[in-house]
Amino acid sequence: MFGTxxxxxxxxxxxAVAAILMGFDGIxxxxxQVANSEEDIETIGMEFSVLLKEVKKAAEALETGxxxxxxxxTDAMSIVxxxxxxxxxxxxxxxxNGNLGKARYLLRIAAPKINEALTE
Amino acid sequence: MFGTxxxxxxxxxxxAVAAILMGFDGIxxxxxQVANSEEDIETIGMEFSVLLKEVKKAAEALETGxxxxxxxxTDAMSIVxxxxxxxxxxxxxxxxNGNLGKARYLLRIAAPKINEALTE
Numbered sequence: 681m682f683g684t685x686x687x688x689x690x691x692x693x694x695x696a697v698a699a700i701l702m703g704f705d706g707i708x709x710x711x712x713q714v715a716n717s718e719e720d721i722e723t724i725g726m727e728f729s730v731l732l733k734e735v736k737k738a739a740e741a742l743e744t745g746x747x748x749x750x751x752x753x754t755d756a757m758s759i760v761x762x763x764x765x766x767x768x769x770x771x772x773x774x775x776x777n778g779n780l781g782k783a784r785y786l787l788r789i790a791a792p793k794i795n796e797a798l799t800e
Numbered sequence: 801m802f803g804t805x806x807x808x809x810x811x812x813x814x815x816a817v818a819a820i821l822m823g824f825d826g827i828x829x830x831x832x833q834v835a836n837s838e839e840d841i842e843t844i845g846m847e848f849s850v851l852l853k854e855v856k857k858a859a860e861a862l863e864t865g866x867x868x869x870x871x872x873x874t875d876a877m878s879i880v881x882x883x884x885x886x887x888x889x890x891x892x893x894x895x896x897n898g899n900l901g902k903a904r905y906l907l908r909i910a911a912p913k914i915n916e917a918l919t920e
Contacts, residue, residue: 753868
């Protein structure tokens with residue numbers, strides 16, 4: 681179930697190589713990775729889970745509304761992280777020729793579906 | 801000089817309300833804010849300067865290339881942060897009906913101009 685949603689997100693975005701559904705405790709629920717990709721999406725997810733928690737706190741401190749998403753660009757790749765609930769988030773890794781806007785869109789659409797499945 | 805670049809970025813993006821050029825030490829160099837906006841861009845910049853430093857470290861740890869940009873979405877607004885150098889970054893605050901893609905583009909264009917002016 682989750683694997684299909686992650687696969688749809690990755691295959692639907694030009695340049696996307698991997699996606700993960702992870703708890704804020706850094707424990708992965710499910711992942712999808714394209715063949716021949718070297719990106720370690722579990723380590724990426726774990727590293728950014730800590731930062732995403734800090735972003736949630738910063739948004740609360742600044743009273744700018746609840747944080748929903750964070751994205752990071754580097755020389756080589758983009759990572760989009762979408763908060764699903766207090767416990768879970770989605771992350772997708774995209775090589776830098778990829779379509780960041782579509783990744784954001786697909787994660788936004790996927791988040792409520794996954795949240796529903798998680799709480800069933 | 802910096803004020804004009806910040807003003808051009810804010811007025812060029814639908815929904816943008818404020819921009820700041822800030823040191824990673826949290827000390828502002830220059831700001832531009834539209835009239836009647838309540839967002840406290842200095843506090844936003846200070847809060848996210850800490851996170852942006854963590855993002856730089858995470859990108860190094862993950863060997864995903866140098867971090868160049870971070871963006872955060874909340875229920876009410878988007879914040880785009882663009883790294884200029886080891887010492888400085890730009891941030892722009894956009895209300896959520898605004899054009900995030902154009903903000904990212906304008907900060908990417910502004911960053912080398914500001915870096916040049918800072919190092920003159």
